[in-house]
Amino acid sequence: MDTNSRTVIPLIGAPNSGKSTLFNWLTGAKQRTVNYPGSTVEYSRGSLLEIYKKPVEIIDTPGIYSLFPKTSDEEVTVDILKANNYKKVILVIDATQLQRHLYIYKQLQEAGYDIIIAMMMTDLLKKSKKQINIALLEQELSVKIIPIEGRLGAGVKDLAAAIDLELGSNTPSLANLPRWNAEKQQSIQDNITDLMTKITVYPQGHDSKNLLDWTFKLDKIFLHSFLGISLFIGFMFFVFASIFWFAAPFMDFVDGLFGSLGEYTLTMLPDSLIGDFLANGVIASIGAFAVFAPQIFILFFLIGVLEDSGYLARAASLVDRFFSKIGMNGKAFVPLLSGFACAVPAMMATRTIENKKERWITMFILPIMTCSARLPVYALFIAFLFHDNPLLGGVVMALVYFLSLSIGLIFSSILNFFIKDTSPTKFILELPLYRVPMWRNITFNAYKRMMSYLTKAGPVIFVLALIIWLASTFPNYKEEDPIKRFDTSYAASIGHVIEPVFAPMGGDWRIGAAMVTTFAAREVFVGTLAVLFKVTDEDEDAQTQTLLERMKGATHADGSPLFTLPLVVSLMVFFIFALQCIATFAIAKKEMNSTKFAVIQLVTLNVIAYIMAVATYQILSVLI
Amino acid sequence: MNLSEIKKDGQFEVLGVESDELRERLTEMGVYRGLRGKLVRHLPFGGPVILQAGESLFALRREDAQWIQILEL
Numbered sequence: 001m002d003t004n005s006r007t008v009i010p011l012i013g014a015p016n017s018g019k020s021t022l023f024n025w026l027t028g029a030k031q032r033t034v035n036y037p038g039s040t041v042e043y044s045r046g047s048l049l050e051i052y053k054k055p056v057e058i059i060d061t062p063g064i065y066s067l068f069p070k071t072s073d074e075e076v077t078v079d080i081l082k083a084n085n086y087k088k089v090i091l092v093i094d095a096t097q098l099q100r101h102l103y104i105y106k107q108l109q110e111a112g113y114d115i116i117i118a119m120m121m122t123d124l125l126k127k128s129k130k131q132i133n134i135a136l137l138e139q140e141l142s143v144k145i146i147p148i149e150g151r152l153g154a155g156v157k158d159l160a161a162a163i164d165l166e167l168g169s170n171t172p173s174l175a176n177l178p179r180w181n182a183e184k185q186q187s188i189q190d191n192i193t194d195l196m197t198k199i200t201v202y203p204q205g206h207d208s209k210n211l212l213d214w215t216f217k218l219d220k221i222f223l224h225s226f227l228g229i230s231l232f233i234g235f236m237f238f239v240f241a242s243i244f245w246f247a248a249p250f251m252d253f254v255d256g257l258f259g260s261l262g263e264y265t266l267t268m269l270p271d272s273l274i275g276d277f278l279a280n281g282v283i284a285s286i287g288a289f290a291v292f293a294p295q296i297f298i299l300f301f302l303i304g305v306l307e308d309s310g311y312l313a314r315a316a317s318l319v320d321r322f323f324s325k326i327g328m329n330g331k332a333f334v335p336l337l338s339g340f341a342c343a344v345p346a347m348m349a350t351r352t353i354e355n356k357k358e359r360w361i362t363m364f365i366l367p368i369m370t371c372s373a374r375l376p377v378y379a380l381f382i383a384f385l386f387h388d389n390p391l392l393g394g395v396v397m398a399l400v401y402f403l404s405l406s407i408g409l410i411f412s413s414i415l416n417f418f419i420k421d422t423s424p425t426k427f428i429l430e431l432p433l434y435r436v437p438m439w440r441n442i443t444f445n446a447y448k449r450m451m452s453y454l455t456k457a458g459p460v461i462f463v464l465a466l467i468i469w470l471a472s473t474f475p476n477y478k479e480e481d482p483i484k485r486f487d488t489s490y491a492a493s494i495g496h497v498i499e500p501v502f503a504p505m506g507g508d509w510r511i512g513a514a515m516v517t518t519f520a521a522r523e524v525f526v527g528t529l530a531v532l533f534k535v536t537d538e539d540e541d542a543q544t545q546t547l548l549e550r551m552k553g554a555t556h557a558d559g560s561p562l563f564t565l566p567l568v569v570s571l572m573v574f575f576i577f578a579l580q581c582i583a584t585f586a587i588a589k590k591e592m593n594s595t596k597f598a599v600i601q602l603v604t605l606n607v608i609a610y611i612m613a614v615a616t617y618q619i620l621s622v623l624i
Numbered sequence: 625m626n627l628s629e630i631k632k633d634g635q636f637e638v639l640g641v642e643s644d645e646l647r648e649r650l651t652e653m654g655v656y657r658g659l660r661g662k663l664v665r666h667l668p669f670g671g672p673v674i675l676q677a678g679e680s681l682f683a684l685r686r687e688d689a690q691w692i693q694i695l696e697l
Binding site: 065066068070096097099100103128130182185186189190193211212215216219223225226228229313316317318320321322324330424426427428429430431433 | 643644645646647648649650651652653654656657658664665667668669670671672674676678679680681682683684685687688
C-alpha cells in the first residue's frame, strides 16, 4: 500500500516518557526500550494494521525537551516534523513527570498540531499521594487524554480507538514557529505551574507513598561515595566476567553439536570432495563462530538489565567528573558501554552529546571498546591460555575489557590535549526512577541481537569458507596426500606472499590469511582459523579434534609450536586497537558527516594496532 | 548565592540562571525561575550534584550549578 494513502502519526515526547514502549504496544514491533533518557536516537516506523486493523502508520521519534533542538538526536525529531506535513501527533507524557512534559505540549499547540495525549505510567501515579484530575486537565487544555498503564499497557486499545482517520483542517507549521525568548519560556512554565496547582489533588486517607521512596533508598547505595563507586566497578566487572562464566555449558553444547554434525557428514560422504568441503569447510567454520552466540546473548542481556533498571543514568553521572577531565562528558558513558556490544549503534548514541569536541573524541575512541565481534577472538585465545581454569579465564576476560576501556580513556586524554576547543560544555541529565526491568523485553532483545550476530556474519563466513577451501584444495585436488595437495595450492602461494607482514608479530601465513579475512568481519577470524587448521593438519585424528586442540598441535614450518604465548598476546593486542569493521567506518563517516574523520580513524587505529602487536611480540619473545 | 554553594538536604528556590544557553535548556527540562527543590546529594570527587524537584531528579555538573542563582529556604 502506498504510504501516502495512510494517515501517518508521529509519537512525540520528552526523553524517557515511554514513547518506545507505547510504540511497541501499538504496532507489535519489538523496538528496544530502556530506562535511560535518549536511548532512541533514530526514528522507527510501524503500523496499527496488524493489531488494531487501522490504516495508520506510527512513527517513534527520539525524545525532545523542545522543538528548538539542542542535540543531534533532537534534530532528528524536529527534522521529521519539518519535512512532513503531519496534522496530528500523539504526545507521550509520563504521568509522574506531568509538569515537565507539558512544556512540549505548549510548543506543539502553538505550532498548530492536532494533539492526542497518551499519559503513561498512570498505574504508578495511582500509588502516589498526589493525584491528577485528568478530566479537568482535558477540559483545561481542550485535548483528548488517554491514560495508559506503564507495565501492562492497559489503555492502549483506547488510544488506538481514539485515533480517527479524518484529517483536520489545521495546517501546522513548525518552520513558522517563532523562537521562544527567555520571557516566553518563563511565562509558559509559570502558566503550567498554575495549571498543575489546579489539577493536582491530595486525596484524604489515601494509603500511598512518595513515588521516590525506593529511588532514594537505592540511590543512597548506588550514589554513595565509597559504596557507589565500588559497586559501579563491581557491576562492570561482573558483566564482563560473566560473559565467560555463564556461557560455558551452552558453548560446550553448541561445540558438541557441530562436532557430531561434521563427523556425521564425513561418514555419509566418505572420500568425496563435497563431503570434505561440507565438513571441513562449512561446518567447521560456522561451528567455530556459532559457539560464541551464548556469550553475545549474555552480554546484551546484562547491558539490558543495567539500562532498563534506571542504573545507567546514575553511572553516567558518577563518571562525569572524570570524563570531563579527559575531554569527554558523562553522557559518553552509555555510548561507550554500548560500544562493548557493537560500535555501530554506539556511534549513533553519541548524538545525545551536545559539545562537538566531546562527541568527536567519544566517536574516535569507540571502536577500541571490545565489541561483541571481538568476543569470539578473545574467548578463543583465553580458552587456549587458561583452559584448565575457567574461573581465571573469566577474570582475564574482564581484564581485557577494562584494558580496552583504559586504552580508550588514554586516547581520550591525548586527543583532549591536542584539540583546542573552548566551546561551552555542560552536563545535565535527568535521573529516571528505578524500576524492575521488563524481563521479557530484555530477553527478546538479547535473543534478537544474538540472531543478528548469527545471520549477519553467517553468510560472510560461508562464502569465505568456500573461498578458503577452494584456494587450499585446488589446483591439485586429485593429489591423495593432503599435505602435498595443500603445499601446492593457491592459498599457500598467496599466503607466502603476505607472510612477511605478519612474521614480525609471530604469525605464519595462516594467521596472516585469517587476519586478512577479519577486515570482512572480525568474528570471521575463528571460522577462518578452523578451516585452515583443519585442512592443513597432518594428524589423521584431526577430523574429530576441536579448534583448540588443533591450535595446540600447530607448528611453524621448522616444527616449533606456532601458538606461543607471545603470539597469542600480540594477536589480542592487535584486536584491541584495530578497526576492522566496514560498518563502523561507514557509520563514522555518516554521523560525523566527514570522510576525513572516518579515514583518519581507520588509518590511525590500524597502524597503532600493527605497531603495538609487533612490539608486544618482540618484547615478550625476549622476556620469555 | 548559587546552587553549588548549598549544603546536602538544603531546600531552595531558583531565582535565575546567568548563562543564556544553560537557562534555555534548564527551562525546557523543567528547572526554571520559581521552581522549588532540594539538593539531595553531591556525587564523590567533585562530581555532579543531584537535585530533586517534585517527582523529578536531575544530575547537574557543579560548574553548571554555579550559574544558577537560588534563594535558600
